[in-house]
Amino acid sequence: VTWCDRCEREFDLGLLRDDGGCPACGQLLTDAPSGGSAPWHFWVVAAAAALYLGWRALQGIIWVVQQII
Structure with missing residues (x-):
């Protein structure tokens, strides 16, 4: 929740515009949300x-070499 001084209201972060502005007056309230990273x-x-998968690939290579020899 963030506060807008112009509107004198609280807004949930999900209600803000894409640029982080107030939905009513457009005042910038927070930075635009970033893409974030994976958890x-x-x-x-x-x-x-x-x-x-690397281990299984190594086992496969060893198996192929044993079949050739």
Whole structure:
């Protein structure tokens, strides 16, 4: 919740304009919302998946080499 001095009202952040301005008078109340980043647990799962797939690729390469020899 943020306060607009011109309108003398509180506005929920979800009600603000795209540029962070007051929906009634247009006064800039906050910075425009940024895109943000992925939550930390997404990166943990992504790293675990990358390690797992890398390990499986290494096992596949070893298997192919053993079949050739």
